Amino acid sequence: MSDTIKLNRKDFRSDQTVRWCPGCGDYAILAQVQKVLPDIGVPKENIVFISGIGCSSRFPYYMNTYGIHSIHGRAPTLAAGLKLANPDLTVFVITGDGDGLSIGGNHLLHACRRNVDINILLFNNRIYGLTKGQYSPTSLPGTRTKTSPMGSLEQAFNPISVALAAEATFVARTIDREQRHMGEILRRAAAHRGTSFVEILTNCLIFNDGTFSDVTDREIRDDNRLRLEQGQPMIFGQDNDKGIRMSGCFEPEVVSLDDVDAEDILVHNDKLEGSQLAYMLSRMTRPDFPVPFGVFRDVDHLTYEEGVFQQVERAQAARGVGELKDLYVASDTWMVDDDRNGHNGHKGAIHDED
């Protein structure tokens, strides 16, 4: 069957025409997902893509796997139910900054908290695209749109911080323009047991072009981003001449490597059980800090569905696999005899249920 035949990216293309705007960052994500999936060792009939509503959420239609294009913000709920029906499936949730952090914020939090074994890919373009350009929960304060002509007044969500606060066991960030990096992150996310949360920065050419230009423009990007590598010191810059050092009371600072000892530079560790380091990194934003890319946290916890099935097994071990005839018996049963004299001699045994 298909798991013995090596698949390639074409096997994951559906027969539907992709209808994102020309130049949309979503194309790059689609291409990379289709490239990575043949390598994760899962037959394509065991893969399900579930999305909400928005530009990004058209994604499942373009994947030749099982898929649901659901309703706004609710994809994580469908994913959780699906994993309870069949825990063997590999499930991807495709969402955006509006879908996942505004209307669906609650579900995103609870999916992470439960550690359902799903992969949440949040396409963050800091704008509502499909409704034609209103500010989103990740739009930077002051963003001017049709609904915020004088600039938006709201503090933006930091998706990585949100996921960490929600106890996600795998949290990572990548970007549409870095295909190889995205591929690595997607592979690690798929391999992770439990909820994987991946923020993918993506450019909306029509309504928010260049929102991430300081980390994509060739001339400046290397000075503005920090690649997180497990066990590696946090060094960045066009000439690899800058690093991150802890100072004071858990405050990071950017230092020049010329001025400090190499051992003072912070070394990345995404396996820490506590999420303090990951959270500190998530708070590093432009212009004071480089934007970190890579895996912030990758820890191994029991998944929600593993817990559910362990309880089923324990209940079956303790009480035997349920049989219908036992289901109906309660603590008190009584017999009505055939003689219709209303003689009721029999009193049922007391059972455990009550």
Added chain:
Amino acid sequence: MAEPGKPVQIKVVDDVVIRFAGDSGDGMQLTGTQFTNTAAIIGNDISTLPDYPAEIRAPAGTLAGVSGFQVHLASADIHTPGDEPHVLIAMNPAALKASLRNLAPGGTIIVNTDEFTRGNLRKAEYESNPLEDDSLQNYMVHTVPITTLNRNAVEDIEGLFAKGINRSRNFFALGLTFWMYDRSLDNTIAWIEKKFQKRPEIVEANRRALQAGYNYGNTTRTFQIRYRVKPAHLPPGIYRKITGSEAIALGMVTASELADKPLVYCSYPITPASDILHNLASLKHFDVRTFQAEDEIAAMGAAIGAAFGGAFAATGTSGPGVALKSEAINLAVALELPVVIVDVQRGGPSTGLPTKVEQSDLLQVMYGRNGESPVVVLAPSTPSDCFDITIEAFRLAVRGMSPVFVLADGYLANSAEPWALPDPESMEPIAVKHPKPEDFQNGSKFLPYGRDPETMGRPWAIPGTPQLEHRVGGLGKQPGTGNVSHMPEDHQQMVAERAAKVASLVDVIPDLKVIGEDTGDLLVIGWGSTYGAILQAVQRAQRDGKRVSAAHLRYLNPFPGNLGDVMARFDRILVPEMNMGQLAMLLQARYLQEINSLPKVQGQPFKISEIRNKIDEILSQGLGTVGD
């Protein structure tokens, strides 16, 4: 047992309605349940009405805090918890005041006089002590200092704290009631011993309190008459007591076993539907997978995901939860997946009356969604029918690949009656077909929205099946392929197909049965939990020579195929329902026949007499006048 030689008379009665009433913290639900259990075990027919406040502990002694439990036990087949209690056990002034207006004239009242203090009378808004003025002269009042007597019985128990002493006084009241009705204490003692096995002092206190109450009846001469209700003539079999919530839970597990499917039940806590989740959470050994969602929407979403994955998926909620789930229910309509949605209706609008009954969600579940959104709607008539209808709901959901509503209500969910244990061997399996790759080998193409010519359902192809990968979604579709389409003809066809699919279930649902003559002056049509009250009102009218029949709708969408014909054979139609006339409106619109509506929205079930009186009122009007 009655002691021979005592000058106490035992009177055999056909039925009795007893109401236990006290403060929310007085344990009245437990007391009523224990009394009911013993009645059930000796073979009485029973019907109960728990009636409690929405607050867990409303201020003690106030009218808002009164918790009541009404039980009707009989030697005949009964269908309601009784219009009027014959006996009221009132643990404080508020309980007396709140329950008195329903008490039958000449009824018996047992009051705990210790609680008739000035403060408690004030909290109950009494201007004078009803035990001292003549306001209770039409009743048989027994004043019993329950608190004092109980304290005397239990206060020397080692390890029992002051709070525990008074906590057992409901067992004193229960013991006294057992004596009055010539019932053994054995079953309740066994229950106490098991329930509190880790707290020997509590076992001792409750046991002593129970016995002291019984002995009080036996040794004082306050009560001249004891009553005996003989066992009812129920069909032979093994019985248990069951509530609607229990029956729904058992029905869900049964349906999943009949289909050899795991049950995934996704729900968010809401009164009065939470008991279904409680019941199912303890049945994991049946491979029941319960999911306590973060909100109502998530519960519905998870159920849809589970159904897509091939499980038997269900959710349960009440009216406000249905409102939240509506968008997701519509997704299930568009995805055409089998999901069972239980709505345990309560008083609305908004938060309304969380612990009180109403049937006002009918139009919400029929029409409360955007677009043309037909779903199957069923309604159980009794607590035990909740079992059958839940299985039927899954059967129809799978056949029609459609969401199916079960419209229960707070009264059905909490009310208990005897239930003959079903025989699993005699139940028909639920056939579920998932397409396989080999079904499409001879050139036929898998169409996610291709329709079974017989059922009009689409194929339930589930993830994990090779070669049948497909995408479904809430957007407009091309018929057959399910591909996104905004073409005018495609949309019209898909809307029509979904409607026709639900409507076609009329072919597999049973015809409506008429209880009584097939033709007559008046047909009383009901749905849901009004069944018992309507049936008994109509039977009484029939005994009085009226040409009245009853018909009960368990299927509300689609209606039974013969409904229009049945209605046309009667001069008048009466529809009693616990809303402002929602079924009446549907029937009138569909069958163009004039309907007399009997609405009731008081948070309480219909009394038999209310329907019986309305029957007379309608029959006394000349033909051609509009009722209501």
